[in-house]
Amino acid sequence: MTLYLKHEFRKAFSRHETWIALVLCAGLAVAAFLEMLFTGITEFFRETSSSPEYKSMLCISGVGSIAVLFFVPLLASVPAACSYAEEKTGHAEAVLLTRGSRRNYYFSKAIVIALTAFVFSVLPFLINYLLCLVAYPSADSMLSLFQQSVYQGNYREELSYAVFPELYMNAPVLCMAAHMVLIGLWGVCLAELTYAVSLIYVRNLLTTLLLPLIFGTVLPLIFSVLGLRILVIQNYFLVSPVIPGPRLSLILSVYALLLLGSLALLLRKVGSSSGRDIL
Template identity: 25%
Template sequence: MFYLLLLRLLKRPSFYVSLAIGAALAVAYFWTEEMSLKEHLALTGGVSFTPYTKWMGIGGISDYPALFMFLLPILATLPLADLYARDRSTGFIRFLMIRGKQKQYFCSLFVLNFIAGVVVAIFPLLLNIYLSFMKLPNITPDRAINNEMPLASDNTFFPDLYYTHPFVHMMFYVCLIGIFSGMFASVALGAGMFIKRSFIVLLVPFAGLYIINMLLSTIGHQEMISTSFLQEQASDGVSLMSLFLHLIIGFIISLLLYILGVKKNVVR
């Protein structure tokens, strides 16, 4: 069943649309923010800018990382989160119930949907990292030389790791963004157990995250806004407690919605 759903995923245009949007943002960021560094690199001996200070996940003042984080809840849901809603409307679920394949279907769908959400998030980041290393020198950031990007405990997780093992720190943020993207996809899939319209299913994580961010901003806790602390340099600060709360609550909600939805709509 997992391989059947995987084949269906690979045949869905929405999967490639999500990948294409993310890739376009990654390439656009590289073209506008990194390609123009050639003359400055010549003047500074090639040490002021490195992939670790200019890659897409660092954040900063560019619009492209902010746009990527803004669209991430939608990009995560496009590949597969609305599949159950579509299968229910076409009667495919009834066919599976007759053949006794519903348990395999729902277990495989939840796992594959999470994986698809992770893939569409990390693919653009890895693409941009590759382009960054092709253009900029692989030099470990220095607290003095790279003073335009001072990372400390108030604006990034594990700042000491950034200055000792910057690539590990970079991969930590890639994985973190991927996990959050998978969580967004899981929440949408759980909501799809109760919502029939695919368009609304795809927008559930985006709308929910927007409301949460607005509430956190209103009460003065910008450091708890996930779209901010998921960037390597978070202008609004970071909160490790908020990171775990977002993940724990998000996965609990997605699992509860999914399990209750399966019991309500399928299991008799």
């Protein structure tokens, strides 16, 4: 397992695409930061939001909202999720499989994909936050919370919109970190789905890359058609969500379903390939 893990990590970080993805992460963070700086969004949020941390969430900018929809799935998938498809088409799979067990080979890929996907999904948000911290050194959260008079702000209503109400009030930085974890987990789910698709369909890499991305964009459409806006995952990435009464358990269930689906495909692949002649 360790051998495969080392190989996968080395392979992931020796690819040009991975380094370009890193540059893109930084580019997205800087673009969102500049947009917030020059379009006055920050001022708006400074005056209206109850905590200064919320102005540094990438999602609130136009660039950030596009990034969450279209770039996070790609950034999560590009470094490692297509490695199996490439090895299969390049016939390197047979060489690697002989150096260990099939189970280790497939599962080490899944582990590396999960780790890289999490890092690459969260990275733009982290860089953006660091830039915002430099530009606007954060004041004490409770102080800013009570800038408004208690008679002016309706905090009960505001809390009903929060995914993590206790963190939202007491520890805004942790609240933002928790939202980043949600985004990272979404990236992990989509990257694992890409890997699962690549186990079945290896003819066209573009299809492998695009299918989870389209899945991630069509899913909100379907939930909207069904009237289940509470299940639209992208809403949960905002620190101040737009849906009343968000339920974290529902979103975690969607994540679990996606991961279980990917795992089922992975186990099916391991089962079907065991005992088969490698060459």
